[in-house]
Amino acid sequence: MVDALHEIHRVLAPGGLLVDARPDSRVLGHAEHVTAGGHRSVGTIRTARAELGNDRASDRAITRVKRERLFRSRRKGRFWHRVPFDGLAALQEYLREHLRFEHRVRWTAGTATRRRIKDDRFTIRRAVRYELLERVSGQT
Template sequence: MVDALVEIHRVLAPGGILVDARPDSRVPAYAERRKPRGFQRFGIVKTSRLELANDRASDRAIARAVRDELFKRRRRGRFWHLVPFSDLAELRKYLREHLRFVHRAEWVVDAATRKRHSNDQFVIRRAVRYELLEACPPDS
């Protein structure tokens, strides 16, 4: 990723903005049932070990690009992204097939509650971290 950041810096005009936005694995994702007014937490969805390692490598690459004065940090934050599902079975299928998350949620409600609401709509609520990076002028 460091090479990619160097290439982006090369083609981005001085003062140009790079938006780095990616899932925030430092914060767990949540499996939630959609209710008429809000959501009910049903489980916690953890990030896979491989993706945790990839996220740490990306963090180090950004830090290095800032340290090497390719970019200046301008703004950073987090927002929540909802991934909707028509029912609990669809959410479970997504977890089995998705590489970012472990394949099973840690449920915080009992099996009877999951069965009773299995046909309700669900979402995975996950944090997305973003940072605005301004390209520094190249050294002359």
């Protein structure tokens, strides 16, 4: 990723902006049941172990180019992103095929509750962290 960031620095105009936005593996994802009153968490979802290593490598790459003074941080934060599903089976199928998440939910709702709501709508809510990076002029 460091090479890619150096290339971005090369082609980006001085003062140009780069947005680094990635799922935040430091925060658990949530399986949510959609109700008339909103969303209710019914379980948590962890990031797959392999992706934790990839995230750390990406963090180190961003830190390195900032230390090299190729970019400076303008703003950073976190927002929440929801992925909707028509039912519990669709959510579980998505997790089985998704490489970023562990393939199983750690349920906080009991088996009877899950059986009762299985055909309702669900979402996965996960944190996305971002950093707005400005290209520092004078470097090539």
